[in-house]
Amino acid sequence: MLTLPLDPTDDRANPAFKDAAACAQWLGQLQLTNLHQAHGVLRMQLDEFNRYPMHGLERLHSLELLRETVSSIQADYAKKLVAKKLPLYNDEFTIFVAIVGLWQSMVTGYQRCLQAFVAGDTQLAASGALLCQRCLLYSGLQISEHMRTSYEFDSKLWRQLHELYAFCEEQGWQLNEVGDDLNDGLRTTSCNATYSKTLLACHAHRAELSRHLLQLMDRWLTLWSPTVAVDRQYTASKGDAPPLAVDLSNASGLQLPQLTTPSDRLRYLGMVPLSKLMRVKTILLQQGQSPQQLELGEDCNSAECVALLNYLHQCWCEGHDGRMAERHSATQQAQVCYGMESCFAYIANRPFKQPANDRVLDTLSRKQIAAFGRVLSDTDHRDLAVMGLVLETWRIEDESIRGARLLREGNVGVRLGPDQLIAVRPTNANAFLVGIVSWVKVTQTGQLHIGVRYLPGLPQAIAMKATGVNLTVSDKYVAALLLPAVPALKTPASLIAPRDWFKPARVVEIVQVDKKKLLLKMELSVEKGSDYERISFTEI
Secondary structure, three states: OOOOOOOOOOOOOOOOOOOHHHHHHHHHHOOOOOHHHHHHHHHHHHHHHHHOOOOHHHHHHHHHHHHHHHHHHHHHHHHHHOOOOEOOOHHHHHHHHHHHHHHHHHHHHHHHHHHHHHOOOHHHOOOHHHHHHHHHHHHHHHHHHHHHHOEOOOOHHHHHHHHHHHHHHHHOOOOOOEEEOOOOOOEEEOHHHHHHHHHHHHHOOHHHOOHHHHHHHHHHHHHHHHHOOEEOOOOOOOOOOOOEEEEOOOOOOOEOHHHOOOOOOEEEEOOHHHHHHHHHHHHHHHOOOOOOOOOOOOOOOHHHHHHHHHHHHHHHHOOOOHHHHHOEEOOOEEEEEEHHHHHHHHHHOOOOOOOOOOOOOOHHHHHHHHHHOOOOOOOOHHHHHHOOOOOEEEEEEEEOOOEEEEEEOOOOOOOEOOOOEEEEEEOOOOOOEEEEEEEEEEOOOOOEEEEEEEOOOOOEEEEEEEOOOOOOOOOOOEEEEEEOOEHHHOEOOEEEEOOOOOOOOOEEEEEOOOOOEEEEEEEEEEEEOOOOEEEEEEEO
8 A cells, every 4th residue: 555645725825816717817927038037936735735635637637737837837947057066166056956856746746646545535536547657757857856966865766666667557547558648659658657767777787878878768768667666576588688776665766686585576677579679670770770760769770779779788688787896995095186287297296388489378377486486396295285286085885897886985076077187096006097987876875876987098288389280279288198008908008188189191290298299190089078188199
């Protein structure tokens, strides 16, 4: 039986609408020109409406009228958080909390109807499956909003989702089709499809995916989740994709079956149909069919679709997590810096400055003269920090030769986003490793949690400038890093340059630590992040 708590209604509640007809009229007059104001008014009136005592069917009709406006305003409001570094500023966090709160207000409204159904409201007798699906949908959207913004959510959201599905299952509604005009053109859905979509989306390590790829995955799951069965038991055949398991009594999502304890609350998602579907689409893309022909979307190309399909297949259908196998736990501290200027300074143990034969002092040199009365050469970390070159203390939670997962020890520090340049020096190491931020999340305690992908080789700090005529970049030296070749990994040497410095066949002059100068010709842009570019080269 459903036991999710609800506050009692209140006769003193006075919403702007008290039935479906008044709701339709109110929506027609709602001013949408000021998005922030419109969102606040909608949330306030929906909360007041949820407090108001009324017949269940009339409440349901009003909520159904509200859905399209709520969905549209939420989508527009969420755009204000696109590509924001973490942790969010206070005004951004207020927007995030408001979006999650409005989804919960929709859950509360439909739970009121479900409460009336359980109490025996005969007018809602035919609406049980729809009410459960709507509650599952808006509960899942709260979770999705947290995942998309990369903020850890309270485990009570898992409990809410699982209890709603368990109640739906008790009633035998899980496969009943219900109408949904907002379901990406499909018009119908089910509790099973809605529940499995949320579970699979969360299991895909979403913090590693860009917002565009998250939207692609969401669209695909809308189409594919009806093929995923949620059963009490499973049989696995050799060569088939193994199932994933979820425990309805736990506050967590999907797990590998071998990591669970058998119980009557355990459910299994059969992945064989989805695995076959994804493999077929991957093969057809590789054979030349377009994403549009395969109903994968209008705003994506074949290469990114193949990459995402392979990634999702590994997450959902291959029965293992490759990262778990290669990493080992660690509890040591590390010093961490970010961006080219700071990475150069801490790797070289001195701030970047123009080589001595250049008469023009760079901006940082002028700052040093103003602060210290001289241009610093060799210095220590304390002096670098005084100059604004940030060095923070983090805790390494697990690591491998390829990367690490780190937790910031405090709640204050530089805001970070994916694809930023970073340098990490564990306390037991003598040198910094340079890497790229793979993902960023904020814990419930407000600490920053990141994944780092190390670039192979010990970095060397260098000064670099472009040569020739008709330059599109500065003719002064800039800070850069040189990564040596690593024969064991078959990795050639590469340059880590500031973003947008790459140009095919561009010749650059570099000055190494020992003052040795080299001419290098750029070959390929190996990868490009938010503040760096990794470039292959040949020595002239």
